[in-house]
Amino acid sequence: MAAELGADELIEVFKALGNPARLQIMQWLKAPEEHFGEWEPIADREAVGVCVTHIQAKAGLAQSTVSSYMSTLERAGLVRPTRVGKWTHYRRDEERLARLAEAFAVTV
Numbered sequence: 001m002a003a004e005l006g007a008d009e010l011i012e013v014f015k016a017l018g019n020p021a022r023l024q025i026m027q028w029l030k031a032p033e034e035h036f037g038e039w040e041p042i043a044d045r046e047a048v049g050v051c052v053t054h055i056q057a058k059a060g061l062a063q064s065t066v067s068s069y070m071s072t073l074e075r076a077g078l079v080r081p082t083r084v085g086k087w088t089h090y091r092r093d094e095e096r097l098a099r100l101a102e103a104f105a106v107t108v
Helices: 007-017 020-030 032-036 052-059 063-075 094-107
Strands: 079-084 087-092
Touching: 007 020, 007 063, 007 094, 020 032, 020 052, 020 063, 020 087, 032 052, 052 063, 052 087, 063 079, 063 087
Parallel strands: none
Antiparallel strands: 079 087
16 A cells, blocks of 8 residues: 555645644644644534634644635645535545655655
C-alpha cells in the first residue's frame, strides 16, 4: 500500500503542512467537537466535518485566506470537502493520512 505513494505526493503533503496555520487547522479537525464546540454545527461534524465559516472564525483569518488554505489541504489529499446547502464542510481524510504515515515510515 505504501508503495502507491510517490515522492512528489509526499512533497505536496509536506508543503501543505509546512504552513503553521494549515497544520493547526489539521490538528483542530482531528477533534472537531473539542475545538469547534462553541459553534452550533450546521451538520453532523463526524459525518461531514466542520463548516468553513467556523474554521475561519477560529483561525481569525480572512475568508479568502482560509479558502486558499483549505484548497491546499484538499489538493494534498489531507481533507475531504462536503457541501451542505451553501456551506462547505471539511473533515480529515483519515484513511489517506494513515497511508501517508505508512509511506513516510517506509521512505525515511
